[in-house]
Amino acid sequence: MKDFRKKQRSLIKHVEQLDEVNAVKLAAELLEDGMEPLYLLDLINQGMNRVGQLYENKRYYIADLIMAGLIFKQVLELDKMTAHFNIKHNNKIGSVVLGTVKGDIHDIGKDIIRGMLEANGFEVVDVGVDVPKEHFLKKYEEYKPDILGLSGVLTNTVDTMKEVVDAFAGAGLRDKVKIIVGGNHLTEESCKFIGADNFANDASVGVKVCKEWMNCTNKQGVNNNG
Structure with a gap:
């Protein structure tokens, strides 16, 4: 459980730091570990919010917002995410x-x-x-x-x-x-x-x-x- 929480914190940090490779890799690992896709999206969103705050504080630029968006899209395209939400889309x-x-x-x-x-x-x-x-x-x-x-x-x-x-x-x-x-x-x-x-x-x-x-x-x- 302790390691699971550490991975969650790391995922938020990877998104905040715009670490595309490690963010997507860790997101895939958490899904394999059994994390609910909606909960995973909430973690990604926490990282996105930090990116937004850095942008507001003028430490990040529009290009950084775009990169964060690309990370978000790649996570959405992970197999376990698309499989889950394709089922959801029927209702x-x-x-x-x-x-x-x-x-x-x-x-x-x-x-x-x-x-x-x-x-x-x-x-x-x-x-x-x-x-x-x-x-x-x-x-x-x-x-x-x-x-x-x-x-x-x-x-x-x-x-x-x-x-x-x-x-x-x-x-x-x-x-x-x-x-x-x-x-x-x-x-x-x-x-x-x-x-x-x-x-x-x-x-x-x-x-x-x-x-x-x-x-x-x-x-x-x-x-x-x-």
Whole structure:
């Protein structure tokens, strides 16, 4: 047990230090040792959060965020991970249209929460990066998702996210979909300004919020904002 905990701490550290080879190797070992895939993803996410903090403190750069994202993707592609989540995918708990808003071409945060949402049983339609409000509206009309996810790394995406939410309100669709916004720079205040239902600085928190929404929806039979 002591060695198992040591491996867990080492995995978080490997991700934080962007040690791609050892992070992926150790993740595979932990899966072979019997670790649950969702628990493994939580460990990876802890390392990702440390990378995010180093980026916020200007010790890491965008290229480092991208490297962390590549490590995350490689872990998701491990055989035991794909086998587990392919089974999970047969029982969807909800649907999400997800994209990075216009003016931001970064996909790191979007890709991470997409992977974690899919791992937790959500069907995700990824509409890409630099997405204008009109395209979010179009994809909502096409797929009628339970949740709309807006991602952004840059601080000026707060205004762009608000434009998307306002566009949904103008189209009479705001009360038909839950909206979550994601990015390290977001706060309760900026979330209120944007007009979103909730926000997340952490992918695991974002997934938890989405799951709670779907639990309420499935119990009540309606998707109420609040």
